[in-house]
Amino acid sequence: xxxxxxxxxxxxxxxxxxxxxxxxxxxxxxxxxxxxxxxxxxxxxxxxxxxxxxxxxxxxxxxxxxxxxxxxxxxxxxxxxxxxxxxxxxxxxxxxxxxxxxxxxxxxxxxx
Amino acid sequence: xxxxxxxxxxxxxxxxxxxxxxxxxxxxxxxxxxxxxxxxxxxxxxxxxxxxxxxxxxxxxxxxxxxxxxxxxxxxxxxxxxxxxxxxxxxxxxxxxxxxxxxxxxxxxxxx
Amino acid sequence: xxxxxxxxxxxxxxxxxxxxxxxxxxxxxxxxxxxxxxxxxxxxxxxxxxxxxxxxxxxxxxxxxxxxxxxxxxxxxxxxxxxxxxxxxxxxxxxxxxxxxxxxxxxxxxxx
Amino acid sequence: xxxxxxxxxxxxxxxxxxxxxxxxxxxxxxxxxxxxxxxxxxxxxxxxxxxxxxxxxxxxxxxxxxxxxxxxxxxxxxxxxxxxxxxxxxxxxxxxxxxxxxxxxxxxxxxx
Numbered sequence: 001x002x003x004x005x006x007x008x009x010x011x012x013x014x015x016x017x018x019x020x021x022x023x024x025x026x027x028x029x030x031x032x033x034x035x036x037x038x039x040x041x042x043x044x045x046x047x048x049x050x051x052x053x054x055x056x057x058x059x060x061x062x063x064x065x066x067x068x069x070x071x072x073x074x075x076x077x078x079x080x081x082x083x084x085x086x087x088x089x090x091x092x093x094x095x096x097x098x099x100x101x102x103x104x105x106x107x108x109x110x111x112x
Numbered sequence: 113x114x115x116x117x118x119x120x121x122x123x124x125x126x127x128x129x130x131x132x133x134x135x136x137x138x139x140x141x142x143x144x145x146x147x148x149x150x151x152x153x154x155x156x157x158x159x160x161x162x163x164x165x166x167x168x169x170x171x172x173x174x175x176x177x178x179x180x181x182x183x184x185x186x187x188x189x190x191x192x193x194x195x196x197x198x199x200x201x202x203x204x205x206x207x208x209x210x211x212x213x214x215x216x217x218x219x220x221x222x223x224x
Numbered sequence: 225x226x227x228x229x230x231x232x233x234x235x236x237x238x239x240x241x242x243x244x245x246x247x248x249x250x251x252x253x254x255x256x257x258x259x260x261x262x263x264x265x266x267x268x269x270x271x272x273x274x275x276x277x278x279x280x281x282x283x284x285x286x287x288x289x290x291x292x293x294x295x296x297x298x299x300x301x302x303x304x305x306x307x308x309x310x311x312x313x314x315x316x317x318x319x320x321x322x323x324x325x326x327x328x329x330x331x332x333x334x335x336x
Numbered sequence: 337x338x339x340x341x342x343x344x345x346x347x348x349x350x351x352x353x354x355x356x357x358x359x360x361x362x363x364x365x366x367x368x369x370x371x372x373x374x375x376x377x378x379x380x381x382x383x384x385x386x387x388x389x390x391x392x393x394x395x396x397x398x399x400x401x402x403x404x405x406x407x408x409x410x411x412x413x414x415x416x417x418x419x420x421x422x423x424x425x426x427x428x429x430x431x432x433x434x435x436x437x438x439x440x441x442x443x444x445x446x447x448x
Contacts, residue, residue: 001113001115002113009206017215018216024161025163026160027160027163027268029152030265030268031269032151032152033149033264034261034264035261036145036261037258037259037260037262037264039145039190040141040145040254040261041254043138044254044255044258046138048138048139052193054137055195061195064190064196065197066204066205068187068191069205071144072184072187072198073202075180075187079177082166083173084173084177085177086113088177089177090113090181092177092181093177093178093185094125094181094185104129139380141254142376143381145373146374146380148373149370150370150373152373156367157363225337225339225422225426226337237430237434240440248385250383250387251387256376256407257372260407263369263414264368267361267362267365276360278418279418285420288414288418289420289424289429290425290428293422293426293429295368295372295407296408299404299411302404303404306400307391311337312401313401314408317401317405317406320402325353327353328352328354
């Protein structure tokens, strides 16, 4: 996924609709959490096991894809408006997590 | 951003820590909305104007980058577990939005 | 508001519909945050000033009342299922907040 | 729980700290969903069964009580700022739900 191209496309999309004044980072964060709630709604009454079988239910899977896309589109716009380099932020965060949670197991830990 | 590579990396990360049994789509959706809330927290008491100037405050910008990354990492894992093609879903959703909200303005709408 | 009576009423409501197996605290927490997102949606594109004038727009006010009620109903059920005394918890939390954030001003601070 | 008394107490609490200008309904809604996320965090990695046994873990139960209180306090303030009668809204919403989801079972449905 070409994030800068996606951000440029979304910027154009907003400009063509006169939405820029509304799309402050504050408002985009609100819109993002609204969509996050809609994603959670898909899973709210499922058992954990049912949630692992969404790929077998095409209509649920498609709905999920739409909600994931909605959250992602707002995330990408927040990053764009606030000058956050998304790929670098993800890389950095995974590194921080790796230090915070050292691995218990490694694929070859039994290889001795 | 190479999403399949990121998903493979995150799968390995979870495997090395024995986290897979906990990372059902249901639980990942909960974790995602928790992080979405932490992202909203950054902006909750800001005016809309202040929220547009986050790029001028490096420590806020870095915090924001971490929260965006946290949400994104969970989104990417939900898509992976549920067989959602993230790039295709985003593309499809922007197309749906374009039809739902036809443009009012175009860059050259005044060109006659 | 008589919380124990409301909790009894909601327990009966769930029993009459066979919903108890689904209403684990985990699922109720998910449902609660979904409704919280719907409440946020009402305000997402409003300016802060517009949000202070919701009382002048009866249909928005009524919609808001419904979303507040949805969140509250789930909160009250979570408290019920988990043995949390809601009134005591609120009282305790306001006390903690009062210590965490000592008052800067008091109504009679200028009275000398 | 005496909601109008709680609202008066919270209004005084805000006034004494000079917080009113920040506590627009928009900002309170954001703060509410942030706390809703913190409540969800308690349950995110629990199995549904574990979530039903929170009452057996006093420290988790107390933490939960704090998060429930945080969400409730913001809900009550949003209702206050927007002129929503909380008790009436809850009553009305339960009535709407009762019509939307007619009971399948009643306590004496087997009494025939």
